[in-house]
Amino acid sequence: MAKRFFLLFLVCLVSLVGFSAVKNPDTIITATYGSPETFDPQAMWDTSSGEVCIALYDNLIMYDGDTINFLPMISTEVPTMENGLLTPDGKTYTFPIRKGVKFHTGNDLTPADVEYTFERGFLGDNSSGAYTLIIEAVSGGKYFSISDWFEDWAGMAYSDAVVEKEPVSEEAKEKLIAFYNEVIDPLFVVEGDNFVVNMKGSFGPFLYTIVRYAGWAGILDSAYMKELGAWDGKADGWWKWHDLQPEESPIHMSDAGSGPFKVNVWDQENQQVVLDRFDGYWQGPAKIKRVILRDVQEYSTRKALLEAGDVDCIAVDAIYRGVFDDNPDLQVIEGFPRAQVTSLHMTWGVDPNSEYLGSGKLDGNGMPADFFNDMNVRKAILTAFNYDALIEDLVNGLGERVPTDLPKGFFGYDGTLPMYEFDLDAAEQAWKEAYNGEAWENGFKIVAMYNSGNEIRQTCCEMVKVYTESLNPKFKVEVLGAQWPTYLKATREELCPLYSIGWVADYPDAHNFFSTYYHSKGYYGKRHGGDYPQLAADLGIDELVETGVSEPNPEKRIEIYRKLQEIVIENYIATPLYMPQGLYVGRAWLKGYFPHPLRSNGDTTPDYYYAWKE
Amino acid sequence: MAAYIIRRLLILPLILLGVTFLIFSMIWSLGPERLIGTYVKSPEALKSESAVERIIEKYGLNEPLPVQYAKWLGNVFQGDFGYSNVGRTGVREAITARLPYTAELAVYSIIPVVAVGIWLGVVAGKNQNKFKDHSIRIFAIIGWSLPDYVFGLLILLVFYSILGWFPPGYLSQESLDVLRSDTWTSVTKFATIDAIINWRWDIFVDAIRHLIAPIITLSYLWWAFLLRITRSSMLEVMRKDYVRTARAKGLSEKVVINKHVKRNAMIPVATVAGGMIVQLFAGAVIVETIFSRPGLGNFTASAAVQLDYFSIIGSAMFFSTILILANLVVDISYALIDPRIRLS
Numbered sequence: 028m029a030k031r032f033f034l035l036f037l038v039c040l041v042s043l044v045g046f047s048a049v050k051n052p053d054t055i056i057t058a059t060y061g062s063p064e065t066f067d068p069q070a071m072w073d074t075s076s077g078e079v080c081i082a083l084y085d086n087l088i089m090y091d092g093d094t095i096n097f098l099p100m101i102s103t104e105v106p107t108m109e110n111g112l113l114t115p116d117g118k119t120y121t122f123p124i125r126k127g128v129k130f131h132t133g134n135d136l137t138p139a140d141v142e143y144t145f146e147r148g149f150l151g152d153n154s155s156g157a158y159t160l161i162i163e164a165v166s167g168g169k170y171f172s173i174s175d176w177f178e179d180w181a182g183m184a185y186s187d188a189v190v191e192k193e194p195v196s197e198e199a200k201e202k203l204i205a206f207y208n209e210v211i212d213p214l215f216v217v218e219g220d221n222f223v224v225n226m227k228g229s230f231g232p233f234l235y236t237i238v239r240y241a242g243w244a245g246i247l248d249s250a251y252m253k254e255l256g257a258w259d260g261k262a263d264g265w266w267k268w269h270d271l272q273p274e275e276s277p278i279h280m281s282d283a284g285s286g287p288f289k290v291n292v293w294d295q296e297n298q299q300v301v302l303d304r305f306d307g308y309w310q311g312p313a314k315i316k317r318v319i320l321r322d323v324q325e326y327s328t329r330k331a332l333l334e335a336g337d338v339d340c341i342a343v344d345a346i347y348r349g350v351f352d353d354n355p356d357l358q359v360i361e362g363f364p365r366a367q368v369t370s371l372h373m374t375w376g377v378d379p380n381s382e383y384l385g386s387g388k389l390d391g392n393g394m395p396a397d398f399f400n401d402m403n404v405r406k407a408i409l410t411a412f413n414y415d416a417l418i419e420d421l422v423n424g425l426g427e428r429v430p431t432d433l434p435k436g437f438f439g440y441d442g443t444l445p446m447y448e449f450d451l452d453a454a455e456q457a458w459k460e461a462y463n464g465e466a467w468e469n470g471f472k473i474v475a476m477y478n479s480g481n482e483i484r485q486t487c488c489e490m491v492k493v494y495t496e497s498l499n500p501k502f503k504v505e506v507l508g509a510q511w512p513t514y515l516k517a518t519r520e521e522l523c524p525l526y527s528i529g530w531v532a533d534y535p536d537a538h539n540f541f542s543t544y545y546h547s548k549g550y551y552g553k554r555h556g557g558d559y560p561q562l563a564a565d566l567g568i569d570e571l572v573e574t575g576v577s578e579p580n581p582e583k584r585i586e587i588y589r590k591l592q593e594i595v596i597e598n599y600i601a602t603p604l605y606m607p608q609g610l611y612v613g614r615a616w617l618k619g620y621f622p623h624p625l626r627s628n629g630d631t632t633p634d635y636y637y638a639w640k641e
Numbered sequence: 642m643a644a645y646i647i648r649r650l651l652i653l654p655l656i657l658l659g660v661t662f663l664i665f666s667m668i669w670s671l672g673p674e675r676l677i678g679t680y681v682k683s684p685e686a687l688k689s690e691s692a693v694e695r696i697i698e699k700y701g702l703n704e705p706l707p708v709q710y711a712k713w714l715g716n717v718f719q720g721d722f723g724y725s726n727v728g729r730t731g732v733r734e735a736i737t738a739r740l741p742y743t744a745e746l747a748v749y750s751i752i753p754v755v756a757v758g759i760w761l762g763v764v765a766g767k768n769q770n771k772f773k774d775h776s777i778r779i780f781a782i783i784g785w786s787l788p789d790y791v792f793g794l795l796i797l798l799v800f801y802s803i804l805g806w807f808p809p810g811y812l813s814q815e816s817l818d819v820l821r822s823d824t825w826t827s828v829t830k831f832a833t834i835d836a837i838i839n840w841r842w843d844i845f846v847d848a849i850r851h852l853i854a855p856i857i858t859l860s861y862l863w864w865a866f867l868l869r870i871t872r873s874s875m876l877e878v879m880r881k882d883y884v885r886t887a888r889a890k891g892l893s894e895k896v897v898i899n900k901h902v903k904r905n906a907m908i909p910v911a912t913v914a915g916g917m918i919v920q921l922f923a924g925a926v927i928v929e930t931i932f933s934r935p936g937l938g939n940f941t942a943s944a945a946v947q948l949d950y951f952s953i954i955g956s957a958m959f960f961s962t963i964l965i966l967a968n969l970v971v972d973i974s975y976a977l978i979d980p981r982i983r984l985s
Contacts, residue, residue: 051814065729154695155680174695186698270699274729292821295729296738296935297811319814323933324943327794328809331802332933511948516674519693 049616049640050336053316057632058323058332059342062298064155065273066282066290068245069148072157075322077242077627082302082318082635084245084284085309087122087141087222088238093621095436095535100239101125101136101246101285102222108579117229117579118167122222128309130248131282131289138217143249145215145224147258149173150207150265155273157243160236160533165214167228168576173269177206189266207262229577231584232438235534240625248283255283287313287636298322302635314619314639320632333357333612339640340613340620342631346482348423351612358620360611361425366532366624368432368540371487371602373399373408374521376557381522383474383507389462391470391501394524398471400557403461405599408525409447411454411494418605421486426605431592432530432544434606434624438581439537439588445596455498470501476526477506478514484527487604491525521556527604535625537588538576545595546572566594616640642976649969653962660961661954665710668950673702679726679948713951722958723951727943732955735940740959741830742811743929743936747921749833749852750859754921755914758864759907762871766906767898769876777868784865789924793858793931800854807854809932816847855928859921870913874906881905911974919964 063076068084071077089100097105102122106112112121128136148158149165152173159171170176174185181188181202187195194200216223226233237244253259255277258268273279280293287310288302302318321338323329329341334354343351351357377384377396385393398404418426429435430444459467475491477484485508492504504525509517517523528551533539543550545568547560563569571591578584595601609622609630619638623629668676677696697703704712713723721731728735765777784792800807812820812832819825819841820832828838833852836845878884879902887897925938937956944952 054814056814154692154699159692172692172695270695272699272724274724280729293729294817294821295735296742297817298933298935298939321933323809325931325933328797328931328933331797332809334802335805335808337808511678513671513675513678515678516672520674 052640054319055315055317055340055617055633055635055638055640056319056321056338057340058321058329058338059628059631060322060324060329062322063293063300065276065279066293067153067273067276067278068243068247069151069158070153070156070271070273070276070279071243072155074627075320077240078320078632079300079302080242080245080284081240081286081627082288083282083286083290084242084247085128085136085286086237086239086241086244086246088234090238090240090623090625093623095235095438095625097234097238099125101128101141105234115579117231117577118226120224120226120233121218122224124220124222125309126220128285129307130251130285131305131307132248132251133307134248134250136246136248136285138220138222140249141222141246142215142217143252143260144245144247146211146260147247147252147268148243149211149214150258151268152270153273154270157241157533160241161244164230164233164236165224165226167226168230168573169227173211176210177203180206180210185269189269192267192269194266203266204262207265212262229579231576231578231581232534232536232538235536238534240623240627240629241534242627245284245286247278248285251283252277285309288318291317310636313636315635318635333614336614339617340611340632342628343610343612345422345425345607345610348425348610356615358611358613358615358617360620360622361609363609363611363622363630364427364435364624365607365609365630366434366437366535367529368429368434368606369483369487369527369529369604370432370544370551371408371412371491371604372518372526372528372551372554373405373602374524374557375399375555375559376521377524378521378556381524383476383517383523385472385474389465389469389471391503392472394471394473395462397557398462398473398524399555401461402599403457404466405602407454407457407461408491408495409599409602410450410457411498412447412490412604413449413494414447414605415449417487417490421483422605422607425608425610427608429603429606431540431595431601432603433537433540433592434532434535436624437532437535437537437540439541439575439585439592441585441589441592444589444592447596447599451494451498454494458498458502467499467501470499470503472503472505473524474505474507476509476514476517476523478511479508481527484529487527488525518554521554532625537584538572541572541575541588541591545591545600562598566598568594568600614640642973646969646973649965649972653965656965657958657961660957661714662710664950664954664957665713666706668948668953669706669709673697676700676702676948676950679950713954722955725944725952725955726949727940727947727952732951735952736937736955736959739935739937739940742934743922743925743938745831745833746852746855746859746925746928746934746936747918748831750856750863750921751918753856753860754863754867754917757860758867759871759910761864762868762910763875763898763903763906765868765872766875766879766902774872777872781865781869784861785869787862789858789862789927790931792861793855793928796854796858797931800857807850809854809934810851811934812844812851813847816844819844851932851934855932855934858928858931859924862924863917863921867910867913867917871906871910874909875902878902878906908975912971914971916964916967916971918967919960922960922963 061075063079064073065071065076066079068080085101087100087102088097088105091098099105103125104110104112104123106120108115124138130136149162152158163171177185188199188203194203214225257277258265282290287305287308289305291301291303293300300320304313304316306312332338333341351359379396384396387393414428427435428446430446433440475488477488488506492506495504496502518526530543544552546552547563547569571587575584575587611630613620617640620633677693680696722733725732725735761777765774768774826839827835829835832848833845836848884901887901925936926942929936929939930942941956
């Protein structure tokens, strides 16, 4: 009898352990860190907002699963030269708009809504939003903001034309109205059931800037937006809605989309966003009814919540790799590429007044402002860096080396290109040749900076210190942590000689990285200063970046980017340290996850439309 | 005493003016190029040539300090404390919305802190150098030396991860759904009290379940502190002549302790307990973060990290006000406990 009871007990125990019930089967709950800035897609550029906007809005096209190939979405076809929806000059895109798509309000989605969306994004051009990417693309790479475009076209600065949301004069008002009528309006046209974009110049990655997962390009319900008090769609007065604060948007905490989910509540106090399924979704309703996105700052709390089954997936940093491997209730996916690169930036022309220059001379207590102009100095730093140790020890193997500052898998990536070797002998030789041997003889002191709290960047700087100082007792590297505002200023104004940086992709194309890193007017390129602009012109770097993006033929673009990468490697201009890899940790009952490097929080949370629990 | 209270209250605006100007000056000394870090979370947002200038102009970061401060002060007089990036609403609204969460935690914490802390101190004092005293002192040393975030994590591990009793957060999702529904009437914004008003015992129990672990964390650290103060105070008073006289009169030990020792020993304890109200609010910074609870602590910590200066100033004003009022209450309680003290 006792034996039977024991067996029954054992069966019950096994049932309980082996078939633990799915908690909240109709709801996916995630715990990450960081809360959204706004739900207005055109005013946001952060991953938390992006994650929400992807669920709320539809785009013209979308990615095919975990690839970077396109599929139709609101546009029934992806424009290509083959199907005739992209003109041979690469300047006119035609999107046939799908019928029968409903917004959450019940309104029908029409080509006019798409036109309104793009025009509002352009005219609104929120300075904290990502529409600058589409402005860059549609202007053929010429402008990054509407105010710059207006200034160029009207011959007067936008800030001189509009003060406190009102035109300063009748003449300014006329120019503003004409700017819309003559410049912006013709860019986006409705032709029957089609929406047409007339670009000012060919821009290869344009479609990447508007595809789903580019959350900023979601299509808005124009009638509802106007009803809420957003831009009224008229030429007269558009400036009243230009560059508003995100919270001034009527959809700051709600939505005007047609996506698979709609906003239930953004609970600021409890730091959670609740999205409900939109049952009228044109692709069919999502499998789950509700999504709850929780902002839980503390890792231990997130871990405890996950292990208890109260949340379904959490954000986990690379240093915690392996912690969850033995838990059969969890699913761990790791090693997939992420759309970012971590690099080492050297300022070729440091501001002579910079406090980080030290003595400004090669006397062991500082460095000359133009120290990194010397290729041998750059070579010495880059060959005295233990890349493998960085990947194995610092990021727990969740990283991969890349030849240039471009993530693996992106258009233009070429794995056959050479990579810098960790070679202290070569570094020593380079130092001996640098500055005609003065650097080796006299020594120097370099400041290497990171933003406080970023342990990976800190360790990168410390590795530079350890290996460089090991070569010569006269070499000194001071590692300096700075708060984010100070770091931002020091790096932006060419005050800091050496620092670790990163770039998260806006779209999976080489241009996003090469224009940023290597063009002499790019975000990081211009911060080299010194001789870099001249060298970039002499070596043809700027020209290659510019022709690369405007070349409509993909094969020719690949050739251009190969050549460009060879130049920046040979001249030690490329400074990649590694490309981070993703680590996803979720409950085993959460199904349908697939990583995508371009999805906001895509290494942490699923695409909610495709996810379910069982 | 009334004149004293009025005088103290009249000083309050001056102190707030000083505090806000000090914080304002410190923040503005960073300069506009650094302050854009408040609005820019990643380098990508500064990609365009004119982005920096646009952000500086948009938020008026390049105006002189006196102009900025005068503008802010003018707005404050009209009830506008600025916009909170962390709260995604006005600073006043953000603080008002979060205050009940922290207040509920602090109010429920202060009961065990004071009751248990004083009781332990009295027991230790009464049993000086005996086993009970040693045990309580070891308990105190552990509590005093453990950082609150370590103790909090330990509590989370034991009571949630292992035992599954007390989950983190404010309420369960089911309860939160009820709170957000039209059927819920929010009177006090204290989940426990509103649950009783709404006759929802399930939510009352849920709220208590979510409160216990943070309360234990907050309390333990303060028990350690309070019992040490009470113990030393007890020992000091027990050596006084009037206590010896009371014993010599033949009074029972119980009467001596309760009537002659405890009351006099409570004077320094009252001083500490008054300041503790503020400290409990401050302690909420860590506790709310670990237990993922909403509240002022969580809000202030996020504001500091994100350099959300309007929220920082607003929080500082709030905490300054609480501190001044708490000190006033302590002073008044002095006079009530010890008739020898006269407030003038």
